[in-house]
Amino acid sequence: MDRARILEDILNPSSIAFFGANNDLMKMGTTQMVNMQLAGYTGKILPIHPRLDTVQGLKAYKSILDIPDDELPDIFFIVLPSKIVPRVLDECGSRGVTKGVVVSAGFREMGATQLKQELMDVVNKHGIAFLGPNCFGFFNNHIKVDSQAELSSINTTWLSAYNPKRGGVSIASQSGTYMSHIFMAGRDFNMKFSKTISLGNEATIDIVDALKYLGEDDHTRVIGLYIEEIKRPEEFVAVARKISTKKPIIAMYVGGTNAGGRAISSHTGSMAGSDEIFNGVAKQVGILRAYTMEDWLVYCHSLDRCPLPKGRKVAILTNAGGPGATMADLAERMELEVPVFSEKLQARLKKGLVPTAQVANVVDLTFELDIAKFYSKLPKDILKSGEIDGLLVYGIFGTSFFHHLESMREDLDFPIDDMEAMMFPLLKRYATYPRKYGIPIIASHLLGPDDNAAAYLQDLGFPVFKTPNQAVKAFWALAEYNRMKKARSN
Amino acid sequence: MDRARILEDILNPSSIAFFGANNDLMKMGTTQMVNMQLAGYTGKILPIHPRLDTVQGLKAYKSILDIPDDELPDIFFIVLPSKIVPRVLDECGSRGVTKGVVVSAGFREMGATQLKQELMDVVNKHGIAFLGPNCFGFFNNHIKVDSQAELSSINTTWLSAYNPKRGGVSIASQSGTYMSHIFMAGRDFNMKFSKTISLGNEATIDIVDALKYLGEDDHTRVIGLYIEEIKRPEEFVAVARKISTKKPIIAMYVGGTNAGGRAISSHTGSMAGSDEIFNGVAKQVGILRAYTMEDWLVYCHSLDRCPLPKGRKVAILTNAGGPGATMADLAERMELEVPVFSEKLQARLKKGLVPTAQVANVVDLTFELDIAKFYSKLPKDILKSGEIDGLLVYGIFGTSFFHHLESMREDLDFPIDDMEAMMFPLLKRYATYPRKYGIPIIASHLLGPDDNAAAYLQDLGFPVFKTPNQAVKAFWALAEYNRMKKARSN
Numbered sequence: 001m002d003r004a005r006i007l008e009d010i011l012n013p014s015s016i017a018f019f020g021a022n023n024d025l026m027k028m029g030t031t032q033m034v035n036m037q038l039a040g041y042t043g044k045i046l047p048i049h050p051r052l053d054t055v056q057g058l059k060a061y062k063s064i065l066d067i068p069d070d071e072l073p074d075i076f077f078i079v080l081p082s083k084i085v086p087r088v089l090d091e092c093g094s095r096g097v098t099k100g101v102v103v104s105a106g107f108r109e110m111g112a113t114q115l116k117q118e119l120m121d122v123v124n125k126h127g128i129a130f131l132g133p134n135c136f137g138f139f140n141n142h143i144k145v146d147s148q149a150e151l152s153s154i155n156t157t158w159l160s161a162y163n164p165k166r167g168g169v170s171i172a173s174q175s176g177t178y179m180s181h182i183f184m185a186g187r188d189f190n191m192k193f194s195k196t197i198s199l200g201n202e203a204t205i206d207i208v209d210a211l212k213y214l215g216e217d218d219h220t221r222v223i224g225l226y227i228e229e230i231k232r233p234e235e236f237v238a239v240a241r242k243i244s245t246k247k248p249i250i251a252m253y254v255g256g257t258n259a260g261g262r263a264i265s266s267h268t269g270s271m272a273g274s275d276e277i278f279n280g281v282a283k284q285v286g287i288l289r290a291y292t293m294e295d296w297l298v299y300c301h302s303l304d305r306c307p308l309p310k311g312r313k314v315a316i317l318t319n320a321g322g323p324g325a326t327m328a329d330l331a332e333r334m335e336l337e338v339p340v341f342s343e344k345l346q347a348r349l350k351k352g353l354v355p356t357a358q359v360a361n362v363v364d365l366t367f368e369l370d371i372a373k374f375y376s377k378l379p380k381d382i383l384k385s386g387e388i389d390g391l392l393v394y395g396i397f398g399t400s401f402f403h404h405l406e407s408m409r410e411d412l413d414f415p416i417d418d419m420e421a422m423m424f425p426l427l428k429r430y431a432t433y434p435r436k437y438g439i440p441i442i443a444s445h446l447l448g449p450d451d452n453a454a455a456y457l458q459d460l461g462f463p464v465f466k467t468p469n470q471a472v473k474a475f476w477a478l479a480e481y482n483r484m485k486k487a488r489s490n
Numbered sequence: 491m492d493r494a495r496i497l498e499d500i501l502n503p504s505s506i507a508f509f510g511a512n513n514d515l516m517k518m519g520t521t522q523m524v525n526m527q528l529a530g531y532t533g534k535i536l537p538i539h540p541r542l543d544t545v546q547g548l549k550a551y552k553s554i555l556d557i558p559d560d561e562l563p564d565i566f567f568i569v570l571p572s573k574i575v576p577r578v579l580d581e582c583g584s585r586g587v588t589k590g591v592v593v594s595a596g597f598r599e600m601g602a603t604q605l606k607q608e609l610m611d612v613v614n615k616h617g618i619a620f621l622g623p624n625c626f627g628f629f630n631n632h633i634k635v636d637s638q639a640e641l642s643s644i645n646t647t648w649l650s651a652y653n654p655k656r657g658g659v660s661i662a663s664q665s666g667t668y669m670s671h672i673f674m675a676g677r678d679f680n681m682k683f684s685k686t687i688s689l690g691n692e693a694t695i696d697i698v699d700a701l702k703y704l705g706e707d708d709h710t711r712v713i714g715l716y717i718e719e720i721k722r723p724e725e726f727v728a729v730a731r732k733i734s735t736k737k738p739i740i741a742m743y744v745g746g747t748n749a750g751g752r753a754i755s756s757h758t759g760s761m762a763g764s765d766e767i768f769n770g771v772a773k774q775v776g777i778l779r780a781y782t783m784e785d786w787l788v789y790c791h792s793l794d795r796c797p798l799p800k801g802r803k804v805a806i807l808t809n810a811g812g813p814g815a816t817m818a819d820l821a822e823r824m825e826l827e828v829p830v831f832s833e834k835l836q837a838r839l840k841k842g843l844v845p846t847a848q849v850a851n852v853v854d855l856t857f858e859l860d861i862a863k864f865y866s867k868l869p870k871d872i873l874k875s876g877e878i879d880g881l882l883v884y885g886i887f888g889t890s891f892f893h894h895l896e897s898m899r900e901d902l903d904f905p906i907d908d909m910e911a912m913m914f915p916l917l918k919r920y921a922t923y924p925r926k927y928g929i930p931i932i933a934s935h936l937l938g939p940d941d942n943a944a945a946y947l948q949d950l951g952f953p954v955f956k957t958p959n960q961a962v963k964a965f966w967a968l969a970e971y972n973r974m975k976k977a978r979s980n
Binding site: 025026028031034035038057105106158159160161162173174175176177178181182184185226228252254255256257258259260262263264291292293294316320321322323324325326327328329330331332333338340355356360362364366367369401404405408409411412413414415446447448450466467468469 | 515516518521524525528547595596648649650651652663664665666667668671672674675716718742744745746747748749750752753754781782783784806810811812813814815816818819820821822823828830845846850852854856857859891894895898899901902903904905936937938940956957958959960
């Protein structure tokens with residue numbers, strides 16, 4: 001059974017049999033189905049309920065056995081008490097509906113061995129494969145419900161409100177929170193996703209299958225894994241090794257410490273391996289490791305948004321001394337290089353800048369009103385120089401600040417239209433430089449998307465993080481992945 | 491000259507002579523003066539302009555020499571070309587206005603030795619002290635403009651839009667960005683400030699003076715320092731040593747690496763010391779060090795908001811497995827303890843929870859609708875047990891999510907009023923537990939203040955960070971400061 005292929009079917013259903021929703025909005029299943037509708041799913045939902053005729057405005061069936069052959073759904077989605085799940089799955093299997101999601105918990109954590117055995121007997125009887133049990137399901141930002149349709153989205157969690165923009169990051173996670181709530185955590189830098197998958201207790205489909213699937217998925221450029229345990233370590237190594245030279249894999253692994261391992265053991269009912277073993281595996285197969293959720297998301301976003309650098313030399317361009325110094329300091333701590341520019345490049349940069357400006361690298365404009373220098377002349381001089389592999393930038397000159405002042409006092413009248421007429425075209429060209437010059441540019445601004453220039457760049461897919469430190473870490477991830485990839489190719 | 495005392499006067503002016511604003515909104519000085527007005531400054535601003543009769547609606551004087559004796563301002567605020575600053579300061583000094591702020595840059599970075607000498611001659615002639623040159627000024631959230639007045643705010647930077655709530659964190663910074671834009675960076679956890687000070691090039695008032703002032707300031711509970719260089723290391727050590735047993739000092743120091751040191755050398759024109767030396771000093775005098783801006787703000791906020799723990803043992807309470815495991819993993823990496831609870835405590839916690847819940851520590855409720863368990867019974871059981879020194883919490887059950895669903899579809903009608911009638915009083919009591927039990931509680935939620943329960947707790951001053959990792963780091967800062975304080979007291 002090719003479970004990676006099955007996963008593709010599960011994430012792209014044209015129709016779904018939904019078990020466990022009713023007309024009580026305070027039921028978990030109901031909320032989940034309502035969210036699925038609100039999140040823009042354009043396929044068909046067939047609610048199954050033993051007594052109700054309609055559920056949330058949709059015609060309901062008493063059982064999957066009552067659905068006509070030509071309306072049979074692609075997948076099941078089950079949010080029922082664990083006790084009745086085996087029976088329901090048996091009915092699904094008898095109708096040939098053998099793929100889906102089991103949200104229900106309670107098969108494993110409590111040592112419910114008999115119930116688990118019943119579940120696995122049904123699974124084996126019909127050749128069933130599903131996400132879960134004990135999971136949130138999935139998010140797919142690149143679903144095509146039928147061959148003619150536009151791309152749309154499906155989000156089976158409760159968090160349709162926070163659906164992210166379409167992008168190249170996909171996540172396979174052994175925690176439901178880390179495949180759903182992360183959309184909010186990534187909002188400061190407008191993080192863009194393709195798919196996120198909640199693996200739950202992995203009764204059939206596991207993290208190896210998910211990795212394989214995402215490795216083959218055309219929309220996925222970067223794979224983030226949240227790992228508590230790996231049940232098939234050998235297969236994991238083989239699959240990861242194959243993928244990691246094509247796509248970056250960023251793993252957050254929390255099962256290696258005593259406290260982490262104990263938490264997990266409680267959480268999913270199994271033991272995790274040691275931290276050192278995982279580190280060894282990661283190095284061997286080219287997985288980049290993150291130790292906090294913040295770093296994990298920063299690395300994924302960076303690798304999705306940027307071309308790879310050739311080496312570890314960075315230029316730092318700023319209009320604020322503190323962030324410039326902070327970036328230089330952290331870059332060196334992370335074993336990146338901040339080379340002193342050649343006399344020639346320094347002379348070129350110096351032209352037209354105020355006397356207080358610095359150009360040796362860090363390049364600090366200090367006070368400068370001509371934004372064309374910041375977004376055009378200086379970056380082009382630096383990118384063309386051949387002296388660096390990446391450009392880190394702090395300071396964005398949006399007009400949000402002026403809009404705000406105008407909103408506070410009636411008589412204030414800034415030339416905002418003129419500024420914006422100049423700014424947006426400059427930003428649009430600026431966002432093309434990384435591809436044009438084949439060199440990553442990573443920006444940051446403490447105001448984040450509250451600054452309209454930052455928000456505009458982010459919308460264009462250009463990476464603007466919230467803090468100078470994130471920008472440095474983001475470049476580090478590019479350089480590290482590049483190093484690992486090269487080492488593996490030799 | 492007691493410059494710490496003078497700093498108090500500068501930060502609490504009843505009236506300000508403003509040099510460098512006019513009626514062109516695109517001038518830096520104008521923007522800064524307009525911001526000062528909009529940020530709620532209730533004192534008097536006296537614009538000084540050689541030609542204009544009014545500036546931004548205020549009567550202007552041709553020179554400080556023209557101001558009548560009984561209207562002479564408390565401080566000067568100068569945003570003029572550097573060349574004319576010595577003359578203007580000389581005039582201020584001749585009228586006895588000897589304190590203030592010099593925003594203007596260009597005295598030092600360019601090796602403008604002659605101009606600097608002129609400046610220092612005037613300073614010495616009149617006994618003048620000021621923040622700067624090359625600084626943003628200051629923010630004071632606890633200003634009393636006259637003895638009868640309510641507390642109000644003054645923000646001399648361009649960022650009145652982001653004025654934070656009133657709290658106990660004060661910052662002295664050798665970077666203007668890190669005393670102003672940080673308000674935005676701290677918004678996710680509703681970080682609360684008393685004062686922030688931009689030191690600039692420290693011609694007269696330096697970081698030692700600022701540290702001394704903040705050490706003596708009643709509103710300041712925690713002192714954050716952004717340091718590029720320390721010109722008077724012996725005085726710094728003496729002052730820090732005295733303060734650090736009374737108030738935590740959290741330092742971000744970036745001058746110790748080669749790249750950081752070079753950036754700074756460019757930035758303020760002086761050399762910085764090595765990283766190891768600073769580390770040694772920090773340990774010796776009880777300064778907590780942060781290596782990124784994120785950590786710096788997290789430590790400051792935590793120490794402002796929480797009682798100190800007695801030791802390093804934490805309980806972890808969550809409704810989501812992933813964040814629970816992540817916190818346990820990071821806690822152990824940071825040398826905190828996550829002890830297994832006693833049988834007795836486990837039995838007590840277990841009562842009334844669903845069978846899938848875990849209670850050994852991590853305590854994971856899994857799916858649970860009764861929020862009284864999360865906000866009342868379980869934390870109280872844990873806090874009363876005597877088995878831990880701190881409580882880390884993930885998961886907040888606000889109703890924003892339901893409000894959002896209702897806004898999306900007309901027919902949806904959740905019992906939100908009932909939920910909130912229960913929730914807000916529970917939260918209000920919950921926020922009193924840290925003081926009541928003398929044990930810090932630190933929460934996190936990936937939705938941040940977008941969740942109304944998180945926002946409510948934050949408004950009450952209760953620490954709710956955005957990520958589980960931040961919560962762990964926040965507790966680490968408490969435990970570390972406590973350890974250092976104890977070591978110093980022995």
